[in-house]
Amino acid sequence: xxxxxxxxxxxxxxxxxxxxxxxxxxxxxxxxxxxxxxxxxxxxxxxxxxxxxxxxxxxxxxxxxxxxxxxxxxxxxxxxxxxxxxxxxxxxxxxxxxxxxxxxxxxxxxxxxxxxxxxxxxxxxxxxxxxxxxxxxxxxxxxxxxxxxxxxxxxxxxxxxxxxxxxxxxxxxxxxxxxxxxxxxxxxxxxxxxxxxxxxxxxxxxxxxxxxxxxxxxxxxxxxxxxxxxxxxxxxxxxxxxxxxxxxxxxxxxxxxxxxxxxxxxxxxxxxxxxxxxxxxxxxxxxxxxxxxxxxxxxxxxxxxxxxxxxxxxxxxxx
Amino acid sequence: xxxxxxxxxxxxxxxxxxxxxxxxxxxxxxxxxxxxxxxxxxxxxxxxxxxxxxxxxxxxxxxxxxxxxxxxxxxxxxxxxxxxxxxxxxxxxxxxxxxxxxxxxxxxxxxxxxxxxxxxxxxxxxxxxxxxxxxxxxxxxxxxxxxxxxxxxxxxxxxxxxxxxxxxxxxxxxxxxxxxxxxxxxxxxxxxxxxxxxxxxxxxxxxxxxxxxxxxxxxxxxxxxxxxxxxxxxxxxxxxxxxxxxxxxxxxxxxxxxxxxxxxxxxxxxxxxxxxxxxxxxxxxxxxxxxxxxxxxxxxxxxxxxxxxxxxxxxxxxxxx
Numbered sequence: 001x002x003x004x005x006x007x008x009x010x011x012x013x014x015x016x017x018x019x020x021x022x023x024x025x026x027x028x029x030x031x032x033x034x035x036x037x038x039x040x041x042x043x044x045x046x047x048x049x050x051x052x053x054x055x056x057x058x059x060x061x062x063x064x065x066x067x068x069x070x071x072x073x074x075x076x077x078x079x080x081x082x083x084x085x086x087x088x089x090x091x092x093x094x095x096x097x098x099x100x101x102x103x104x105x106x107x108x109x110x111x112x113x114x115x116x117x118x119x120x121x122x123x124x125x126x127x128x129x130x131x132x133x134x135x136x137x138x139x140x141x142x143x144x145x146x147x148x149x150x151x152x153x154x155x156x157x158x159x160x161x162x163x164x165x166x167x168x169x170x171x172x173x174x175x176x177x178x179x180x181x182x183x184x185x186x187x188x189x190x191x192x193x194x195x196x197x198x199x200x201x202x203x204x205x206x207x208x209x210x211x212x213x214x215x216x217x218x219x220x221x222x223x224x225x226x227x228x229x230x231x232x233x234x235x236x237x238x239x240x241x242x243x244x245x246x247x248x249x250x251x252x253x254x255x256x257x258x259x260x261x262x263x264x265x266x267x268x269x270x271x272x273x274x275x276x277x278x279x280x281x282x283x284x285x286x287x288x289x290x291x292x293x294x295x296x297x298x299x300x301x302x303x304x305x306x307x308x309x310x311x312x313x314x315x316x317x318x319x
Numbered sequence: 320x321x322x323x324x325x326x327x328x329x330x331x332x333x334x335x336x337x338x339x340x341x342x343x344x345x346x347x348x349x350x351x352x353x354x355x356x357x358x359x360x361x362x363x364x365x366x367x368x369x370x371x372x373x374x375x376x377x378x379x380x381x382x383x384x385x386x387x388x389x390x391x392x393x394x395x396x397x398x399x400x401x402x403x404x405x406x407x408x409x410x411x412x413x414x415x416x417x418x419x420x421x422x423x424x425x426x427x428x429x430x431x432x433x434x435x436x437x438x439x440x441x442x443x444x445x446x447x448x449x450x451x452x453x454x455x456x457x458x459x460x461x462x463x464x465x466x467x468x469x470x471x472x473x474x475x476x477x478x479x480x481x482x483x484x485x486x487x488x489x490x491x492x493x494x495x496x497x498x499x500x501x502x503x504x505x506x507x508x509x510x511x512x513x514x515x516x517x518x519x520x521x522x523x524x525x526x527x528x529x530x531x532x533x534x535x536x537x538x539x540x541x542x543x544x545x546x547x548x549x550x551x552x553x554x555x556x557x558x559x560x561x562x563x564x565x566x567x568x569x570x571x572x573x574x575x576x577x578x579x580x581x582x583x584x585x586x587x588x589x590x591x592x593x594x595x596x597x598x599x600x601x602x603x604x605x606x607x608x609x610x611x612x613x614x615x616x617x618x619x620x621x622x623x624x625x626x627x628x629x630x631x632x633x634x635x636x637x638x639x640x
Contacts, residue, residue: 135332135336136335136336136339136340138572139336139575139620139621139624140336140339140340140343140575140617140620140621141574141575141576141578141579141616141617141620142575142576142579143575143576143578143579143580143582144575144578144579144582144597144612144613144616144617145343145613145617147582147597147601147609147613148344148347148609148610148613149347151601151609152347152348152606228465231465231467231468232465232466232467232579232583235465235467235583235586236582236583236586236598236601237598237601237602238601250465250467250468250471253471254467254471254587259471259474259475259478264475267468267471267472267475268472270468271464271465271468271471271472274463274464274465274468275460275463275464275465275468276463278463279459279463282459282463
C-alpha cells in the first residue's frame with residue numbers, strides 16, 4: 001500500500017481490510033490514557049443515573065431534614081431549601097441532564113451529519129446552499145437565540161432538547177463535510193461508482209463507515225456542549241419547572257438565596273458533577289479526534305493534549 | 320484591488336447574516352400557536368370586536384409578506400416596538416442597557432485574552448514543566464465549569480469584600496466627583512468581568528499553547544535559532560506573531576459564547592445590561608424586549624466578526640491568495 005496514511009482506519013488496522021469500527025476504538029482506548037479516563041467518567045455517570053432511583057439515600061420529593069441543613073453523616077451533601085437531600089437530588093438530576101444532553105446531541109448529529117454528508121458528497125449548488133446556512137447559524141449567538149425560541153415555545157423538556165439540537169449541529173456539519181470531500185475522491189469510491197453503485201449505496205456503504213468515527217468523536221464533544229447549554233437555559237428559567245436537572249438545581253440555589261444562607265453545599269457539588277461529565281466528554285472526544293487526525297501524530301503537534309471546540313477555519317475546504 | 324474585493328465579500332456576508340437574523344426573528348414571532356392578538360397583546364379572552372380592532376391596528380390582517388416589509392421598514396427606522404412592561408420604546412431601553420453591557424464584556428474579554436496569551440506562551444515555551452501542567456490543567460478546569468457556577472463561586476467567596484450586585488452604589492446620587500463615580504462602577508465591575516475572564520480564558524490558553532508549539536516546529540523558527548538569535552527574541556519576534564492568528568479566529572468564533580456567558584453573568588450580578596433585560600423579559604413575557612435584545616446582540620456579534628475578518632486580513636495577507 002503506497003497510499004499516504006491519511007486513512008485512520010487503515011492505519012489503525014494495517015492492511016486495508018474492510019474496517020471494523022470496534023477495532024479502531026479498541027486501539028484508541030489502548031493507546032490513549034485520556035480516552036480511558038473520559039470513557040470511565042461517562043460510563044460512571046450513565047450507570048449512576050440509571051440506578052439512581054434505587055440507590056438514592058433519600059427521597060427527592062419528601063423533605064428529610066431541615067432547610068439548608070449543612071452536610072452531616074446522614075446527609076453527605078446537606079439539604080436544599082425544601083429540606084431535600086442534595087446527594088439524592090444530584091443523582092437524580094443527572095438523569096434528566098444526561099437525557100437532555102444525549103437526546104439533543106442525537107438531533108444535532110442527525111442534522112449535522114446529514115448536512116455534512118450531502119454537502120461534501122454532492123458539492124456544487126447543494127454544498128453552497130447548505131454551507132451558507134451553516135455559516136449564518138455559526139455566527140448567530142446560540143444561547144441568545146435559544147433563549148428567544150425556548151421562551152416563545154414555552155418551558156418544557158422537549159423544547160429544550162429540540163432547541164439545543166437544531167442549533168448545535170453547525171461545527172459537526174463542517175467537520176464531516178471536509179472529511180467526506182476527501183473520502184469521496186479516494187480510489188475505492190471511484191471504483192465502486194465505476195461498478196455502477198448508486199449514490200445511496202456509496203454514501204451508506206462506503207462513505208458513512210469512513211466518517212463514522214469522526215461523527216462519534218463529534219457526538220461526544222457535542223454532548224458536553226449540550227449539557228452546558230441545558231444548565232444555562234435552566235438557569236435562565238427556561239427549563240420545565242417540574243423536572244429536576246443539574247441546571248435547575250443551580251437555578252433553585254441561586255433563586256432561593258442559598259448564597260445569603262451560606263449554603264455552599266447547594267451549589268458546589270452539582271458544579272463538580274457537571275464539570276466532570278464535560279471533562280469526560282472532551283477527553284474521550286478529543287482522543288478519538290486526535291487519533292483520526294494523522295497531522296497530530298507529528299511529534300510537536302501530538303504534544304497538545306487538549307483542544308477546545310473544533311476550530312472552524314475560513315475559506316473553502318477549511319475545517 | 321484584491322483587498323477591496325475581500326472587504327466587500329466579507330461585508331456582504333455580514334449584511335446577509337444580519338438579514339437572516341432579522342428574518343428568523345420575524346418568523347419566530349409569527350409561528351407561535353394562536354395569533355399575535357391572543358398571545359402577544361395579552362388579551363386572551365377579548366371580545367371578537369376587540370380582537371378584530373387590535374388585529375387591524377397591528378396590521379395583522381395584511382398578508383405575511385406585507386407584514387414582513389413593514390417590519391423591515393420599522394427596523395430601518397430603529398423601531399423595535401414598545402415594551403409591554405415599561406411602556407417605552409424597546410430601542411431606547413436597550414441602547415441604555417447596551418451602554419452598560421459593553422464596558423463589562425470588553426474588560427472581561429480583554430483580560431481573558433491577555434491572561435490566555437501569557438499563560439499559553441509560557442506553557443508552550445516551558446512545555447512539560449510543572450508550570451505548564453499547572454496552567455494547562457487550570458485552563459481545563461475553568462473551561463469545564465458552567466459560567467453561572469463560576470459566577471456563584473465568586474459571589475460566595477467575595478460577597479463581603481466586593482460589591483456583589485448592580486452597577487453602582489444605590490446610595491450615591493450622582494453628585495459626587497466623576498472619579499469617585501468611576502471607581503464605584505469599577506469596583507462593581509470586578510466580579511462580573513472576572514467571571515467572564517475565568518470562563519473564557521481557558522480555551523485561549525490552550526489554543527495559544529498548541530499554536531505556539533506548532534509554530535515553534537516550523538523551519539523558519541529553526542533557522543532563526545540556528546542563526547544564534549536569543550530564545551526570547553525567537554519566541555517574540557518569530558514564533559509569537561504567527562501563532563496569534565488562530566487565537567483571532569477562536570476569539571471571533573467565541574463571541575457568541577461570550578455574549579451568552581454575559582447574559583448569565585448579568586443575571587447573577589444584577590448588572591443592568593442587555594442580558595439582564597432579556598432575563599427579566601422572559602419572566603414578564605415581554606416579547607418585544609426579548610426580540611430586541613436578541614437582535615441587538617446578534618448584530619453586535621456579526622459586526623465584531625466582520626471586524627475580526629478585516630483584522631485577520633490585515634495580519635495575514637496570505638488568505639487573499
